[in-house]
Amino acid sequence: MRLTFLGAAGEVTGSSFLIEHGTTRFLVDCGMFQGGREAHGKNLSALAFDARSIDFVVLTHAHIDHSGLIPRLAALGFRGPVWCTRATAALLEIMLPDSAHVQEADAAWKNRRKHRSGRFAHADLAPLYTVSQAQQCLAQLQAVEYDQPFAPAQGISVTLRDAGHILGSAIAEIIAKSQTALRKLVFSGDLGQPGRPLMRDPTRIEEADLLVVESTYGNRLHRAPQSTEEELVAAIHSAFGRGGNVVIPAFAVGRTQEVVHVLADLVRRGRLPRLTVFVDSPMAAAASAATRRFNALLDEEGQEVARWIARHKSQFNLRYTESVRDSMAINQVTGGAIIIAASGMCNAGRIVHHLAHNLPRRQAAVLITGFQALGTPGRRLVDGAKELILHGERVAVRASVHTVGGLSAHADQAALLDWLSGFRRAPRQTFVVHGEAETAAMFGDEIRARLGWKTVQVPERGASFNFD
Ligand SMILES: [Zn+2]
Incomplete structure (x- = not known):
């Protein structure tokens, strides 16, 4: 089995992880890079593989930095299902066409500016995807309930657990069977702050062979x-x-x-x-x-x-x-x-x-x-x-x-560590993602020091890891 970090590695946006298991290839999240001058280029090159070879996508939640490149994946030839919770599907129906609208407006603005400046040498910029492409990919959403396992491919079972981050947000528990082994992968998605209004507390998970955990606020505490x-x-x-x-x-x-x-x-x-x-x-x-x-x-x-x-x-x-x-x-x-x-x-x-x-x-x-x-x-x-x-x-x-502080939708350092302490033993491998490079590194140190876990890594964008 192989895991590749396509985004949210040393940064907060662009969450997307490629898993290859036997002949099955799938993504957990397919998010857009946001903010900063390099974001557009990264979004253009993020799906530099044959989109038709992806069998399915498991989506943790509707935020655009986790879901925003799904219309592009579909436009590039991906025809499989996008598994997510029912509430996430409902939010995507609102958010993906809106995101496309922003992409179209942005491309139109850049093209107008280019024409005004008389630079005709390059062809007009195309938007990352159009409103109609976003609307089309909604048909690929496959909505499921929390806590109900489903089998998106032979030998793979997935269960979505409430992550308490936004409506419909999920932690993905994935069990992959091969002829010789059974491996459990856990992707935290974005975790909510326990006790915060509206959302439930993140579900505690007790076991994983391989864990991918977010670290947005891995270096600080929220106000009470x-x-x-x-x-x-x-x-x-x-x-x-x-x-x-x-x-x-x-x-x-x-x-x-x-x-x-x-x-x-x-x-x-x-x-x-x-x-x-x-x-x-x-x-x-x-x-x-x-x-x-x-x-x-x-x-x-x-x-x-x-x-x-x-x-x-x-x-x-x-x-x-x-x-x-x-x-x-x-x-x-x-x-x-x-x-x-x-x-x-x-x-x-x-x-x-x-x-x-x-x-x-x-x-x-x-x-x-x-x-x-x-x-x-x-x-x-x-x-x-x-x-x-x-x-x-x-x-x-x-x-x-x-x-006004204290309304963050993300767990702070204490809450992240508390969630991790729910694991009965250290996962064989833990990867810290979805945090600025320095924050993710500090949080990795914190996990080693406070929980005594030894195999904790902060992957770089594009890095791949093989597991038996
Ligand atoms: Zn989020």
Whole structure:
């Protein structure tokens, strides 16, 4: 058996692992590289093998850095099934066409720029994949339930376990039989932080011959949920006290539902007054509908809060805006409302006009709840910029800006180590992936030191390992 690390090796994005077992070849995840100048080139070369030779894909969850190259794999000739949980399939129906739309818009923009500069020497850039290619590959999704083993090929059995990261997220347990041996491979996917709102805690796994574990926050600890709650309550009280709005940039899938849940819970417990919350993103509305549909996957408290929201519409006035006209109408609301919109890093989408509208107002507050990459307007806000360029215009920052920690969808170092300590004995091989190179290396050292596991490696992109 052979395992090749196609991505998420020494970096966080591009999760994709090729397994060759006898004549069977399959991928665990098929993710897009994101951020940084090299991402596009890496996405172009990531599938530098015959896509038709891949028998199937096992997908851990819907995030684009795990799923985003599936339409390209299919466009290059892959015809097999993509196995994932039912909730993941529902989210992909929203996310893959949206990702394709972004690819098309990006290619069109680059081509316009090239034409303007008079550089006609090269052919026009094609998008990584088109909306219709993304829509076509959805037919290959093969949805399964958690904890129900399935056999995607002769001699291979797979079970998906709840990873507690986002709706539908899974740990993949794979048992591969050969004539002489039986091997168990475990891919952690992305693991959620235990005890966090909405999602269940990651399933503990007791055994593996070969383990591939994520390490996004392998070198740090999250702030306690209690201090996050205090920060949120204080920021909202003071903005409303000044007569302003609270603007929250948030990723449409996952983070938006989590923020809505936390806010509703604060009203339910009397920590915040009655609230009007606008969720201004068609994609977030669709993801929220999927979350309601798969309500049974939420933890108990999440289900309770969802029921409370349905029964207390006057106390928690939750409004999803679909049309651009409804979105613009929110500009009329000068105070007392919470506005959640994408993108999460303030660099595109409807959040931009809400920021342009509210940032110059001293009464308003902006709450940053997620990771802000270098070079994004969100990062400049966190770093205390007094002015931002939005849609090509200078916008003064007079609103108060708060960074609210503790809402991360990823397990921190203590939670990762705790999950690993659930293994009854050290796997024969452990590979640390899905972390910046330095973080992954530090986390590897931590595993050796704290758990006494000896065979821990941090693979590089493209590295292959053989196992008997
Ligand atoms: Zn993820």
